[in-house]
Amino acid sequence: xxxxxxxxxxxxxxxxxxxxxxxxxxxxxxxxxxxxxxxxxxxxxxxxxxxxxxxxxxxxxxxxxxxxxxxxxxxxxxxxxxxxxxxxxxxxxxxxxxxxxxxxxxxxxxxxxxxxxxxxxxxxxxxxxxxxxxxxxxxxxxxxxxxxxxxxxxxxxxxxxxxxxxxxxxxxxxxxxxxxxxxxxxxxxxxxxxxxxxxxxxxxxxxxxxxxxxxxxxxxxxxxxxxxxxxxxxxxxxxxxxxxxxxxxxxxxxxxxxxxxxxxxxxxxxxxxxxxxxxxxxxxxxxxxxxxxxxxxxxxxxxxxxxxxxxxxxxxxxxxxxxxxxxxxxxxxxxxxxxxxxxxxxxxxxxxxxxxxxxxxxxxxxxxxxxxxxxxxxxxxxxxxxxxxxxxxxxxxxxxxxxxxxxxxxxxxxxxxxxxxxxxxxxxxxxxxxxxxxxxxxxxxxxxxxxxxxxxxxxxxxxxxxxxxxxxxxxxxxxxxxxxxxxxxxxxxxxxxx
Amino acid sequence: xxxxxxxxxxxxxxxxxxxxxxxxxxxxxxxxxxxxxxxxxxxxxxxxxxxxxxxxxxxxxxxxxxxxxxxxxxxxxxxxxxxxxxxxxxxxxxxxxxxxxxxxxx
Numbered sequence: 001x002x003x004x005x006x007x008x009x010x011x012x013x014x015x016x017x018x019x020x021x022x023x024x025x026x027x028x029x030x031x032x033x034x035x036x037x038x039x040x041x042x043x044x045x046x047x048x049x050x051x052x053x054x055x056x057x058x059x060x061x062x063x064x065x066x067x068x069x070x071x072x073x074x075x076x077x078x079x080x081x082x083x084x085x086x087x088x089x090x091x092x093x094x095x096x097x098x099x100x101x102x103x104x105x106x107x108x109x110x111x112x113x114x115x116x117x118x119x120x121x122x123x124x125x126x127x128x129x130x131x132x133x134x135x136x137x138x139x140x141x142x143x144x145x146x147x148x149x150x151x152x153x154x155x156x157x158x159x160x161x162x163x164x165x166x167x168x169x170x171x172x173x174x175x176x177x178x179x180x181x182x183x184x185x186x187x188x189x190x191x192x193x194x195x196x197x198x199x200x201x202x203x204x205x206x207x208x209x210x211x212x213x214x215x216x217x218x219x220x221x222x223x224x225x226x227x228x229x230x231x232x233x234x235x236x237x238x239x240x241x242x243x244x245x246x247x248x249x250x251x252x253x254x255x256x257x258x259x260x261x262x263x264x265x266x267x268x269x270x271x272x273x274x275x276x277x278x279x280x281x282x283x284x285x286x287x288x289x290x291x292x293x294x295x296x297x298x299x300x301x302x303x304x305x306x307x308x309x310x311x312x313x314x315x316x317x318x319x320x321x322x323x324x325x326x327x328x329x330x331x332x333x334x335x336x337x338x339x340x341x342x343x344x345x346x347x348x349x350x351x352x353x354x355x356x357x358x359x360x361x362x363x364x365x366x367x368x369x370x371x372x373x374x375x376x377x378x379x380x381x382x383x384x385x386x387x388x389x390x391x392x393x394x395x396x397x398x399x400x401x402x403x404x405x406x407x408x409x410x411x412x413x414x415x416x417x418x419x420x421x422x423x424x425x426x427x428x429x430x431x432x433x434x435x436x437x438x439x440x441x442x443x444x445x446x447x448x449x450x451x452x453x454x455x456x457x458x459x460x461x462x463x464x465x466x467x468x469x470x471x472x473x474x475x476x477x478x479x480x481x482x483x484x485x486x487x488x489x490x491x492x493x494x495x496x497x498x
Numbered sequence: 499x500x501x502x503x504x505x506x507x508x509x510x511x512x513x514x515x516x517x518x519x520x521x522x523x524x525x526x527x528x529x530x531x532x533x534x535x536x537x538x539x540x541x542x543x544x545x546x547x548x549x550x551x552x553x554x555x556x557x558x559x560x561x562x563x564x565x566x567x568x569x570x571x572x573x574x575x576x577x578x579x580x581x582x583x584x585x586x587x588x589x590x591x592x593x594x595x596x597x598x599x600x601x602x603x604x
Contacts, residue, residue: 020537021514027533027579028522034583037533041576044540051543057550059558066549066562067542070569077570078577083585089578090532097538097571103564104544111548111557152501252527255535262538263511267504269544275504276511281538283515288522288531295524385527393585404524 004054012050013273019043020277024284047273083391084351087383088178091251094258095171101261102164102231105157106224108268109214154214156267158207161224162231164261167254169235174247174254177239178383184247187240193305196237203230238304243438245425246303248384249292253300256285295379297431297442324460327478329487332419332454333494335478336362339416339452341372343408345445346392348382349422349458353484356395359421362492363397369498374401376408376418376445378426409446418450422457422484428469437467453477456487532579539572 004012019039026036048067057063074093081089176182206227213219242250259281266274293300336342350359363373375397381388392402403411412418420427427447430437447453448471455472457479471477480487522530545568549561 024518027530037579051546066565070566074570074574078574093575094535096567100564100568101541107548259538262541277540279511280515281534283512284519379524386525389525
C-alpha cells in the first residue's frame with residue numbers, strides 16, 4: 001500500500017526508534033523493566049505497520065501469512081519453554097534474526113531491479129525518498145553514477161551476509177551446548193585455530209569479491225551463497241572451542257553481532273530505522289557482553305581463544321578416591337534447624353530439579369523457628385547472569401532476602417551453615433587458590449568461610465566447568481546425595497519433626 | 499541524504515547504545531539481553547520490504563523465509579522477555595508472596 005507520505009513514514013520510524021531507546025533504558029532498571037519491554041514491542045509493531053502502509057508491496061497476503069506462521073511458532077515457544085531452558089531459546093531467537101538479516105541483505109543485493117541508477121529505483125519507493133528519516137536515497141546517489149549496487153552498500157551487504165551467518169551458526173552451536181545435545185566442554189581439535197583463521201580469511205576474501213562485483217553491477221547470487229556457506233562454517237568453528245560456562249557470554253556477543261548485521265542491512269536498504277535499531281543493539285550488546293565477562297572475572301578474548309584445557313582441572317585423579325562425609329536428610333535438618341544463620345546458595349541444579357518452591361518452603365520453616373535465612377546469589381548462578389534471580393522470582397522468594405555476592409560474602413563468615421543446592425563452580429575455592437584451574441580468578445561465594453557447609457548434590461560429578469571441588473572433601477562439609485527436589489522435600493519433613 | 503548523514507546516525511546511535519546500558523545490575527543482564535535480542539527482530543521491516551519487491555519465485559520464497567525467521571525473533575523475543583520480567587513484579591509487595599502463595603508451596 002502507498003498510504004503514507006514519506007514524511008509520515010519517516011515520523012513513524014522515528015517514533016519506533018525512540019521506543020527502542022526507551023525500551024533499552026527501561027530494561028536497565030528493575031522498576032521499569034517490564035514497561036520498557038512493552039514499549040519496545042509497541043515500537044516494533046508500529047514499525048511493521050508503517051512498513052506495510054508506506055511501501056508499494058507485492059505478495060502482501062503471502063507476507064502476512066508468513067508473519068502469522070512466525071508468530072504461531074514464536075509465541076508458544078516463548079510461552080511454554082521452561083525457565084531453566086530460556087537461555088538457549090534466546091540464543092535460538094538471536095540466531096534466526098541473524099539468518100533473516102543475511103537473507104534480506106543478500107536478496108536486496110541480488111534482486112534489486114536493474115534500472116538506470118540506484119536513485120531511480122529508490123524514487124519508486126516512497127519510504128526511502130525525499131526528506132526525513134528513511135530518506136537517503138542510496139549511497140550511489142551521493143557517490144555518483146553507478147548502475148549497480150554501489151561499493152559501500154555492497155560492502156555493508158557482504159558484511160551482513162558474513163556476520164549474520166556466523167551469528168546463526170554460532171547460535172545453533174550454543175543452543176546445542178546448552179540443550180546438552182552435544183558436550184558442554186570446549187571442542188578442540190588439532191589445527192582448529194588455523195582452520196578457523198583460514199575459513200575467516202576465505203570468507204573475507206569472498207566478501208571483498210562481492211564488493212568488487214557490486215561496485216559496478218550486481219553481485220552474483222552464487223557468490224553470495226558461497227559466502228553464506230563459508231560463513232556458516234566459520235560460525236561453527238568460532239563457538240565450538242568455547243567452554244560451557246562461558247556460553248552465555250558468547251550468546252550476548254552473538255546478539256551484538258546480529259544487531260550490527262541489522263544495522264548494516266539498514267544501510268543496504270536505506271532504511272534508517274534498521275540502521276538505528278541495529279546499532280543500538282550492537283552497541284548495548286557489546287557493553288553487556290563486557291559486563292557479563294567482568295561479572296565472571298573473564299576477558300572476552302580468553303573466552304573466545306583460550307579454550308579451557310580440560311586436563312588442567314586441579315585435582316582430578318586422586319580426588320575421586322578421597323573420602324567424603326555424606327549425611328541423611330535428618331542430619332541436615334538438625335544442622336539447619338538449630339543454626340542461627342543459614343545462607344542458601346542456589347545453583348543450576350536447583351532450577352533443573354524445579355526445587356525453587358521447595359527451597360522457599362524450607363526457608364520459611366526455618367524462619368518460623370527463628371533462624372535467619374538469606375540467599376546468596378552468584379552473578380552467574382544458573383546459566384546466565386541474573387538467571388537465578390529470575391528463577392527464584394518465579395517461586396516468589398522475596399527480593400529482600402536475595403543477596404548479591406558482594407553483600408553475602410561478609411555474611412558467610414558469620415553463618416552457621418551454608419546450604420549449597422545444585423551449585424558447584426560458583427563456590428569452588430579453586431577459583432582463589434589454584435592458578436591453573438580454568439575458573440581461576442572468577443569471583444566466588446566464599447561458603448568455605450561458614451562454620452558448616454552442606455551440599456545437596458546429585459552425584460560427585462563436577463560442575464559445568466568440569467573441575468573438582470576440594471571443598472566437597474573438607475571435614476566441615478556434609479553431602480546429601482540425590483535430586484535437589486527429593487532431598488529438599490525430605491529435609492523439609494525432617495525439619496517439621498524437630 | 500549522503501554517506502555523512504548515515505555515518506552521523508550510526509555514530510550517535512553507538513553512543514546512545516553505550517549510554518543506556520552502562521549502569522545495569524547483574525540481576526537484569528538476562529532480561530536486557532533478551533530484550534535487545536527482540537529489538538533486532540525489527541529486521542522484519544527489512545524482510546517485508548525485500549519480499550514485497552521480489553520478482554522471482556526463488557526471491558519470494560527466500561524473502562518469506564526471512565519474514566518467518568524475523569517474526570520468530572521479534573515476537574518470540576518480546577514474549578519471552580515479558581515472561582522473565584513478569585516474575586520480578588511480585589517482589590515489590592513483601593506481604594504478598596507469603597500470604598498469596600501458601601497454596602502454591604505444596
